Amino acid sequence: MHMQAPREAEILELWERGLARHPIDRALLLCAWARPDLPSSQLPDLSLGAINRALLRLRETCFGSRISAYVDCEHCGERMEITLDTGQLLKDVNEKDTPAEFEISNHRFRVPCSRDLATIALERDIKEASVKLLEQCCLSHPDNTDLEFSSVVAEAETIMANLDPEANINLALTCEDCGESWLADFNIGALLWDEIDARARSLLAEVHSLARAYGWTESEILALSPQRRATYLGMVGI
Ligand SMILES: [Zn+2]
Known part of the structure; x- marks a missing residue:
């Protein structure tokens, strides 16, 4: 199934619609984008694994397959950086949508x-x-x-x-500092929402700077390619 990446204006739209929602509804909102083959009324009845698989694929389409995240050691509190790969997490998954x-x-x-x-x-x-x-x-x-x-x-x-193994994605981690091992819960819905939130806010900051400098409208600014926008932003000293 080929998934279209949301355009910048669509990222802003998703962000605006998800902002005031509960994390469960945010995940469903993002899932609706990732699964246009299903009516959105059916999404709340999908298994949690089916939702997470859709979100992992959306993450891959929007931001690439490599995920870097920070996790605090459960034992000594030391912060460590972990790297995940959506392809690895999606390996050998079953594609069943309906709850077993x-x-x-x-x-x-x-x-x-x-x-x-x-x-x-x-x-x-x-x-x-x-x-x-x-x-x-x-x-x-x-x-x-x-x-x-x-x-x-x-x-x-x-x-x-x-x-439904993808309902809860557990990561077996070992602390580099104290050597203890534990299972960390990886929440793709929360991660993807944070990334969309960050992307939307940086887009709005770009719109703000260019609108103030040139008087262009939001849609005019979003219609510029990222390269042109970056060049204009450089010219106004951002
Ligand atoms: Zn530790």
């Missing part, structure tokens, strides 16, 4: 989607949130059931992680 299903004690479940995450977004207690999420993902259960969801949360989470 599984069974525990005659209860039928599916892996979570964005709609489920939204229902627990305000839950402060992590254990409580896990149980609620599992309830949300329960498709059917036998009558007169007495299964305590809290007792199968851990088992369900392991199965979910196997069925």
Whole structure:
């Protein structure tokens, strides 16, 4: 599937629409760009792995495949720089969009989607949130059931992680300073949003400088090629 990179004016539009949204909705907004083959009403029902795969591909199209990020060591706090490659993260992924299903004690479940995450977004207690999420993902259960969801949360989470591995991208890291190892959670939605935010703000700063210097409109300035714009910015001393 060939993905078109958003033009600069479209980056600004995405940024403007996402600015006031919750991170879950921002991810869906970006996913809508990355998956024009799907109606946006269907996106909240995609597995979280399908959303993350779309966002990784959008990241690759917009900013390239190499990702540099800073992570603080969980043990000693030392900051280290890590480099990731979207191609590596997208290697051997399954392309299933719909949440996979599984069974525990005659209860039928599916892996979570964005709609489920939204229902627990305000839950402060992590254990409580896990149980609620599992309830949300329960498709059917036998009558007169007495299964305590809290007792199968851990088992369900392991199965979910196997069925939808891209839902949570974990990085096995080792600190260069203290030598300790840990698993860091890599959130492509948050990373991509931060990059789009930075790109939009620098574009607006360029528009601001050139509009002030030459009196051009925003659309006139965005219509200039990046090379011409950079040259004009150099001439006005930016
Ligand atoms: Zn360390």
